[in-house]
Amino acid sequence: MHGSVVNLHSILNRIDVAAREAGQQAGKTRLVAVTKTFGADEILPVLETGQRIFGENRVQEAQSKWPGLRQRFPDIELHLIGPLQSNKTAEAVALFDVIETVDREKIASALAAEMRKQARHPTLLVQVNTGDEPQKAGISPKDAVAFVETCRTRHGLEISGLMCIPPADENPGPHFALLAKLAAQAGLDILSMGMSGDFEIATALGATHVRVGSAIFGTR
Ligand SMILES: *Cc1c(COP(=O)(O)O)cnc(C)c1O
Numbered sequence: 001m002h003g004s005v006v007n008l009h010s011i012l013n014r015i016d017v018a019a020r021e022a023g024q025q026a027g028k029t030r031l032v033a034v035t036k037t038f039g040a041d042e043i044l045p046v047l048e049t050g051q052r053i054f055g056e057n058r059v060q061e062a063q064s065k066w067p068g069l070r071q072r073f074p075d076i077e078l079h080l081i082g083p084l085q086s087n088k089t090a091e092a093v094a095l096f097d098v099i100e101t102v103d104r105e106k107i108a109s110a111l112a113a114e115m116r117k118q119a120r121h122p123t124l125l126v127q128v129n130t131g132d133e134p135q136k137a138g139i140s141p142k143d144a145v146a147f148v149e150t151c152r153t154r155h156g157l158e159i160s161g162l163m164c165i166p167p168a169d170e171n172p173g174p175h176f177a178l179l180a181k182l183a184a185q186a187g188l189d190i191l192s193m194g195m196s197g198d199f200e201i202a203t204a205l206g207a208t209h210v211r212v213g214s215a216i217f218g219t220r
Pocket of ligand 1: 034036057081082165194195196197211212213214215
């Protein structure tokens with residue numbers, strides 16, 4: 001079996017165990033396999049074993065590999081997990097099923113216009129900068145609930161959940177717990193949190209989606 005397929009099954013199993021041990025509902029946490037920097041040859045074995053949810057962090061890179069793969073596997077669910085520039089919103093709306101990184105009004109407004117124009121409605125998540133790190137994308141936790149409301153009322157955008165990337169040098173648990181609390185306050189169901197190093201903690205804290213790259217495909 002291909003190494004990435006072995007890794008994938010091991011991660012799916014670890015998600016199940018973490019959910020069970022934490023008393024989370026079985027099957028609540030979905031795996032987003034993060035394929036940035038990896039080509040179709042490396043992605044294919046994972047597709048062939050049944051994985052269907054994938055994440056990419058750059059619009060252009062995703063455009064170069066996913067339309068071809070999607071012809072063969074039409075039921076793929078593709079997530080944008082990297083920052084979105086307003087000049088890329090047309091491409092993003094056309095390609096992605098879930099856009100996880102809405103974090104400012106300029107993007108909300110550009111997405112709303114583009115979604116009307118294309119009559120396509122990707123699921124939208126707001127990225128929260130839970131550590132208030134200056135170099136990191138995402139809205140500050142103190143503004144997150146109000147921003148979700150602004151997206152709804154001012155831009156007519158339905159927001160379905162929240163996403164975060166905790167500071168690299170901190171215990172991620174409190175950041176995941178904060179994200180879950182904000183989602184509950186805003187009445188949102190989807191929680192995208194946890195990566196290769198901490199997806200079990202995120203699962204235990206109620207993640208609906210964990211985004212795992214290197215633990216499946218190897219180091220980039
Ligand atoms: C690359 C990336 C991941 C996956 O990271 P790994 O540590 O390789 O699992 C998850 N989320 C985002 C936003 C990423 O850019």
